[in-house]
Amino acid sequence: MTPHPGFIQVERDGDVATITLRREDKQNALSAHLETALLRTLSTRAVTSSRVIILTGGDKVFSAGADITELPAMTPDAIDQYYRRSGSVYEAVATLPQPTISAIAGYCLGGGLELALATDIRVADPTAVFGFPETSHGILPSSGGISRSIRMIGMGRARDLVLRGHRIDAKKAENWGLITETTEMADQLNQAMVIAQSLAMTAPFALNITKRVLDANADASHRSGLFIEQLAYSLLNNSSTT
Structure with missing residues (x-):
């Protein structure tokens, strides 16, 4: 599968690589094309030679979740193949050797939240909204969202977040331990860079x-x-x- 070249943008600032999801017209919905583009981006020289990686969706939205238009056409066999191919990107992010930071604004839902949870540190501005709406579509989070939520916020809160499918704001997400910190308005990327530059000085x-x-x-x-x-x-x- 050939990813659309406009789906991902990579910038280097010294030892820090910033990866930006660029599917703004679809609120950075995580289609198989976008996931494939991100997976391939992780193996590029600009990323592998960095000491710290920032993952962001820009100033308006991190990711509204999976591209649900792809779901009805997927058979069980196709879903199995998906997890082996573009769907492996979540674990690829989680197992990167470098520290990873998510800079979050706006929607961070479903697969978008699973992607953020795969990073080591998450900072969000006050516009950020978190949740797993999968149960309303008759499915469930399946790319590490449940297991990572349990480890981060405990079984009780994970049950509440996943089963009810409701959304929580940045303040509650920070109080629960789902994110690391809440920044000032539109300052999430700046704060992520401050953290990244500090980490880049460590062996x-x-x-x-x-x-x-x-x-x-x-x-x-x-x-x-x-x-x-x-x-x-x-x-x-x-x-x-x-």
Whole structure:
């Protein structure tokens, strides 16, 4: 599948790569074409050589979710193939070696919220709106939205967010722990850049190992998690390129 060249924009500011979703006429709806374009963008030199990645949808909307016009035509086999192809982009974002930051304004719904949750840090301006409307369409979040929500905000709030399909504002999202912080109006990208520039000054190998330890600890017992931390500390302490 050949992605539309206008779907993704990449800019470099020193060691920081900013990836912008550019499907404004459809509120950055996550079509298979856009997902494919994003997946391919992640492997470009501009992104792989960066130390920190910012993901944004611009000043008006992050993403209103999946392109639901594609859903009715998808058979079970087609859906399986989707997860193996363009639908793998969510896990590709989650497993990037660099720290990742979402800069969010406006709608961050459904697949858009799943994409944001796949990043390490999320900052949003007061216009941001979050939610999983999938149940109203007879489906459910299926690209990590449920599992990541449970880990971030707990089972009770995750049940409320997913089952009811309602929307919450940036203040509540921050209080729940769904996002990291709320910025001043239209300042989400500036704040993301401040965080990114700070992270870019940290040793990339240390950040990569720490990200992997954090991910491993999410599913580990206390004893296993502690052992993983200690092994990683030993690795970093004896590395000449931390």
